[in-house]
Amino acid sequence: MALTKNYGLGSEALLDAATELVERAFERKTVSEAEATITLTVNSFARFADTGPTQSAERAKLDVHLRIRREADGQIFEAAASGQALDEIAMDKLIDQADSIAAISPAVGTPIELGGTVDVSTGSCDAATLTHGPGEKALAIKKAIAATRAAGGTPAGLYDTTGRAVVLANSRGRQVRNETTRASFALTVTGPSDDGLGGSGWAECIRGSVGELDIDGVIERAIAKAAIGQERGAVEPGDYTVVLEPAAVSSLLLFASYYGFGAKDVAEESSFLCGRIGEKAFAESVTIVDNWNHPMYQSRSFDGEGSPKRVTPLVTAGVLENPVTDRTFAVRTGGQADESTGHADTQPSGGGPSATCLCVDAGRVSSADLIGGVKRGLLVTQFHYTNLIDPREMMLTGMTRNGLFLIEDGKVIQPLKNLRFTESLLRAMANVAAVGSELDISGALFDGEVVTPPLRIDGFRFTSSTDF
Amino acid sequence: MTDYMKLSAAAVEAANKVGADYADARVNLLQLESYGLHNGALENASVSEECGLGLRVLVDGTWGYAATVGTDNSALHEVATRAVNAARALSSARVQHVTMSEDDVTSGEYKTPVQEDPFALSAADKVEYLQDVDKGLQGEESIVARDVSMGIRRERQWFAASNGAEQFQELVRTGAGVSATAAKNGVVERRSYPASFGGDYRAAGFEHVRSLNLAEHSTQVRDEAVALTSAPVCEAGERDLLLMGNQLMLQIHESVGHPNELDRVFGHEVDLAGASFATTEKLGNFQYGSDIVNLVADSTAEGGLDTRGWDDDGVESGRWHVVKDGIFNGYHTSREWAHRIGESQSRGCNRSEGWYNPPIIRITNLSLMPGKWTLDDMIADTEDGVLCDTVKMWSIDQRRLNFQFTTEIGWEVKDGKKVRMVRKPTYQGNTPDFWRSCDAICDESHWRLWGLPNCGKGNPMQVAEMSHGCSPARFRRQTFVV
Numbered sequence: 001m002a003l004t005k006n007y008g009l010g011s012e013a014l015l016d017a018a019t020e021l022v023e024r025a026f027e028r029k030t031v032s033e034a035e036a037t038i039t040l041t042v043n044s045f046a047r048f049a050d051t052g053p054t055q056s057a058e059r060a061k062l063d064v065h066l067r068i069r070r071e072a073d074g075q076i077f078e079a080a081a082s083g084q085a086l087d088e089i090a091m092d093k094l095i096d097q098a099d100s101i102a103a104i105s106p107a108v109g110t111p112i113e114l115g116g117t118v119d120v121s122t123g124s125c126d127a128a129t130l131t132h133g134p135g136e137k138a139l140a141i142k143k144a145i146a147a148t149r150a151a152g153g154t155p156a157g158l159y160d161t162t163g164r165a166v167v168l169a170n171s172r173g174r175q176v177r178n179e180t181t182r183a184s185f186a187l188t189v190t191g192p193s194d195d196g197l198g199g200s201g202w203a204e205c206i207r208g209s210v211g212e213l214d215i216d217g218v219i220e221r222a223i224a225k226a227a228i229g230q231e232r233g234a235v236e237p238g239d240y241t242v243v244l245e246p247a248a249v250s251s252l253l254l255f256a257s258y259y260g261f262g263a264k265d266v267a268e269e270s271s272f273l274c275g276r277i278g279e280k281a282f283a284e285s286v287t288i289v290d291n292w293n294h295p296m297y298q299s300r301s302f303d304g305e306g307s308p309k310r311v312t313p314l315v316t317a318g319v320l321e322n323p324v325t326d327r328t329f330a331v332r333t334g335g336q337a338d339e340s341t342g343h344a345d346t347q348p349s350g351g352g353p354s355a356t357c358l359c360v361d362a363g364r365v366s367s368a369d370l371i372g373g374v375k376r377g378l379l380v381t382q383f384h385y386t387n388l389i390d391p392r393e394m395m396l397t398g399m400t401r402n403g404l405f406l407i408e409d410g411k412v413i414q415p416l417k418n419l420r421f422t423e424s425l426l427r428a429m430a431n432v433a434a435v436g437s438e439l440d441i442s443g444a445l446f447d448g449e450v451v452t453p454p455l456r457i458d459g460f461r462f463t464s465s466t467d468f
Numbered sequence: 469m470t471d472y473m474k475l476s477a478a479a480v481e482a483a484n485k486v487g488a489d490y491a492d493a494r495v496n497l498l499q500l501e502s503y504g505l506h507n508g509a510l511e512n513a514s515v516s517e518e519c520g521l522g523l524r525v526l527v528d529g530t531w532g533y534a535a536t537v538g539t540d541n542s543a544l545h546e547v548a549t550r551a552v553n554a555a556r557a558l559s560s561a562r563v564q565h566v567t568m569s570e571d572d573v574t575s576g577e578y579k580t581p582v583q584e585d586p587f588a589l590s591a592a593d594k595v596e597y598l599q600d601v602d603k604g605l606q607g608e609e610s611i612v613a614r615d616v617s618m619g620i621r622r623e624r625q626w627f628a629a630s631n632g633a634e635q636f637q638e639l640v641r642t643g644a645g646v647s648a649t650a651a652k653n654g655v656v657e658r659r660s661y662p663a664s665f666g667g668d669y670r671a672a673g674f675e676h677v678r679s680l681n682l683a684e685h686s687t688q689v690r691d692e693a694v695a696l697t698s699a700p701v702c703e704a705g706e707r708d709l710l711l712m713g714n715q716l717m718l719q720i721h722e723s724v725g726h727p728n729e730l731d732r733v734f735g736h737e738v739d740l741a742g743a744s745f746a747t748t749e750k751l752g753n754f755q756y757g758s759d760i761v762n763l764v765a766d767s768t769a770e771g772g773l774d775t776r777g778w779d780d781d782g783v784e785s786g787r788w789h790v791v792k793d794g795i796f797n798g799y800h801t802s803r804e805w806a807h808r809i810g811e812s813q814s815r816g817c818n819r820s821e822g823w824y825n826p827p828i829i830r831i832t833n834l835s836l837m838p839g840k841w842t843l844d845d846m847i848a849d850t851e852d853g854v855l856c857d858t859v860k861m862w863s864i865d866q867r868r869l870n871f872q873f874t875t876e877i878g879w880e881v882k883d884g885k886k887v888r889m890v891r892k893p894t895y896q897g898n899t900p901d902f903w904r905s906c907d908a909i910c911d912e913s914h915w916r917l918w919g920l921p922n923c924g925k926g927n928p929m930q931v932a933e934m935s936h937g938c939s940p941a942r943f944r945r946q947t948f949v950v
Binding site for chain 1 (some may be wrong): 504506507508509510511512513514515516517518520521522530532534535536537538550551553554555558559561562563564566590591592595599612613615649651654656715725734735736737739740741742744756810824825826828859861862864865866869870873874883884890892894896924927928931949
């Protein structure tokens with residue numbers, strides 16, 4: 001099968017195929033439950049740098065995942081197989097593979113039955129994004145390169161458009177499908193230097209359609225952040241009041257998404273929530289919700305078990321709430337499987353449930369006033385290579401990148417050489433002094449994105465410095 | 469010629485017909501098996517298979533790439549047209565033509581040497597192996613998570629290019645590992661063997677998994693995890709740093725491998741992964757490390773995760789010094805990048821993650837050559853140090869200078885003796901200062917390759933595998949932080 005974006009995403013047809021796969025599996029006498037997940041991804045991207053476009057791809061892929069269960073002597077045996085085709089031969093091969101592994105596997109400890117019928121949003125697919133091609137991307141790339149060179153900098157960036165259809169069907173009648181599109185444009189501008197260690201600036205715009213992208217705004221912000229021609233100062237490591245822009249906040253909070261807000265992390269005593277649920281551990285101005293349906297997210301409406309994703313409070317006015325669950329942990333935490341908050345990974349999975357659509361509530365302070373309220377501090381555009389030292393205290397370390405500035409008497413006065421921070425997310429969130437009013441969505445080096453306003457945080461700890 | 473090689477060749481021909489100046493095509497067939505026990509229960513038993521075709525073209529000095537799932541011959545014209553049209557459209561924004569080095573064109577076949585076919589072993593036998601390992605992890609109340617896992621991978625690739633190259637490769641990789649997480653008194657600590665994040669991987673058959681002898685080590689893993697929960701935190705201060713191989717391998721990867729990728733040096737990865745301090749004027753004269761530091765890149769090394777016949781430019785594998793007697797000596801390059809440093813031939817480092825992705829420069833197997841010390845003598849020669857073992861956390865700036873690493877476990881070394889276990893040993897430093905402080909490297913009897921199966925680079929990000937060989941080494945007066 002040749003899949004291109006010209007064929008559209010067709011989640012209805014994919015759901016029919018998933019249902020057929022489940023029915024074929026269920027025809028086997030050995031199979032007691034079956035669940036099929038199919039994901040179609042159609043992607044077009046173009047990267048660019050000083051030489052022009054450097055890399056691109058026009059591509060599509062299909063991932064077919066089958067999970068089956070066998071029942072024997074009151075015990076459940078489970079396995080999964082994945083492939084990339086939907087013809088009858090491919091379907092039967094998947095069923096054979098999964099069934100043969102389940103046949104020799106040890107029993108699943110406490111299996112929760114698959115979920116039944118639910119009603120979820122089917123999402124929407126923007127045709128202009130799905131058909132957006134290299135020619136249109138070239139126009140934006142030319143503009144970015146020209147503007148960056150005119151400013152005396154060197155460009156590097158990515159223009160990406162993606163369409164994704166995800167469907168899930170199981171042997172208990174659950175049938176869900178969802179389509180999304182996503183468009184992003186990002187530019188990094190590096191300033192000139194004698195030693196190869198010039199300053200840099202970055203900006204990105206991520207939206208659900210190409211029509212919503214603010215290409216000119218990205219170019220303008222990235223060039224401004226590079227502060228070309230301005231002398232870069234240096235400050236000593238130490239505790240500073242910081243204004244973290246959304247990308248920097250995202251880089252910190254993603255670790256709570258990876259490691260903290262899930263019920264398995266709590267059950268295995270590896271979460272910062274342990275012993276703190278119900279406590280006001282964050283500043284009262286901080287409220288965080290997991291909300292797949294926020295307009296800035298291009299997230300599907302159901303999780304890896306086909307359960308509806310519920311909008312789930314995680315931090316309410318500084319108070320830590322219960323973790324998110326999947327069907328297994330909904331039961332283990334005392335509820336019914338159908339009370340899952342809808343945060344399962346594709347099953348079977350060892351990862352446990354996770355909150356992947358964090359939204360920090362906006363405050364009332366403009367970005368200008370966030371900075372205006374700082375006597376002496378730092379404005380941080382982005383953190384790089386943030387990583388986790390200790391999950392219980394959420395101790396993190398990482399580097400500033402693409403725009404670190406000194407603030408004095410409420411004004412941004414000078415670009416700075418970069419610093420390393422080593423700081424606890426718990427301590428940082430407890431020290432939030434003001435919450436910005438303007439939301440944005442951004443990711444970090446690893447997976448995931450967060451919707452957040454900028455934050456002003458007191459006493460943020462920087463532990464070492466660099467020469468650039 | 470196999471059907472898949474014919475398909476790759478036909479894709480190249482289709483690209484030439486619609487206007488490609490150069491084209492190469494890869495059909496990839498990737499088969500994976502993974503098994504994982506969590507707290508004794510089978511949490512993951514899965515097999516997967518994917519097959520697709522990726523076609524790269526050069527038109528008017530600009531790259532285009534199109535990829536399609538499956539191997540349908542009738543799709544070739546459309547795939548070729550998409551790739552060529554993309555290159556043509558993007559060339560309107562071109563500033564500089566892509567120029568490729570004229571490397572020797574070779575054809576042939578390469579297969580990972582395998583003694584025991586891992587796919588021939590039944591799933592039942594594999595799961596039973598893991599269950600035996602898990603037994604040694606049991607019996608401690610404070611252990612909250614016991615994990616034993618195994619991964620098996622076979623990648624077959626049929627590569628054809630418009631310069632006439634036709635290359636078939638079959639790469640087999642196996643690996644396994646064990647870990648235990650203990651929680652006590654509000655402290656949670658993990659120990660892993662033989663390495664963290666899923667264990668150790670190697671280009672080999674199931675004999676590699678057996679050679680790890682996980683069952684013999686699992687009880688020690690459990691006991692150390694428990695002991696760590698009551699161990700003191702490693703104190704801040706300046707002390708000698710003794711690194712075991714399963715930590716030193718990541719230090720090699722992050723502070724030598726990545727800054728050595730030539731596309732990073734020229735700013736083509738600065739949009740996500742970052743740039744490099746190891747700029748071209750330093751080549752041949754920069755003191756990267758002390759004079760006992762020799763770092764060798766080798767895509768022919770036995771057992772290396774990036775040991776292969778050719779890269780995805782079709783260039784043969786090779787071996788060269790990246791750092792020789794402490795001096796910066798060479799880069800990782802591709803056909804597109806070699807000429808930027810005046811070299812006429814590529815080092816053969818262009819690789820992609822499967823058929824879905826276009827290739828980029830990747831670190832190959834990169835190893836620190838052995839020295840002359842025994843581990844016992846190196847410890848005995850240390851007055852005040854910390855011996856650090858197994859990766860826990862890593863972070864490095866985007867030019868690969870300022871780094872901070874934490875290991876799973878450490879032992880204080882006082883007056884030549886390991887005296888007490890410490891948790892969360894965290895050291896922070898600067899790449900050239902770090903390598904220049906290396907004054908002792910253990911000998912060949914301590915040396916081994918460590919597999920690194922999860923290297924991320926590119927934008928959108930791709931994952932690649934490589935190995936790093938080393939023996940334990942000592943770095944004088946490093947900064948420990950809390």
